[in-house]
Amino acid sequence: MTGKRLALIILGWLSLITGIIGIFLPLLPTTPLVLLAAWCFSKSSERFHAWLIQHKYFGPIVSDWQSDQGIPKKARNRALIFMWAGMTLSMFIVARFWATVGLCVIGIAVSIHLLRMPLRKESNTESSPPSTE
Known part of the structure; x- marks a missing residue:
């Protein structure tokens, strides 16, 4: 090896x-x-x-x-919510100006990246309601 x-x-x-x-x-x-x-x-x-x-x-x-097909919209939205929730919690716990600025910059950059990624349709067929047609 x-x-x-x-x-x-x-x-x-x-x-x-x-x-x-x-x-x-x-x-x-x-x-x-x-x-x-x-x-x-x-x-x-x-x-x-x-x-x-x-x-x-x-x-x-x-x-x-x-x-390369993108990420599910649900997964992207969860990632954004949990990322910002965790960062907000961290900002309050640390309570330092530069840490807050750094977390905001990182959060904005990651958010832009996630929002620019292509979305694909959900592959879960069990969660969608049955068709009535």
Whole structure:
């Protein structure tokens, strides 16, 4: 195993573990860390990359990102709501001017990016009402 491959595997697992911790902590972003782990695994280990893509919870995140078809509108809206809720909470907890400015700049940049991403239709057929036609 080469040093570069080993470093990417370690970085991938650290990113994934940190992303899992980010589910519970408002300042750690889960999705970007899971995507970083997927990239690291794609460059270093087919087995770990396949496992991550097939994972019950993290697989759809990676598949949506890699599909180039966009993200579901519902997922985008949730991401925006939870991101701003977490950032607002963090701004009140930290209560520092520069931290607030930094979080606002990051939040605006991520919001612009999310709002510019293409949207795809929801793939859940169970949630849509039956047709009466």
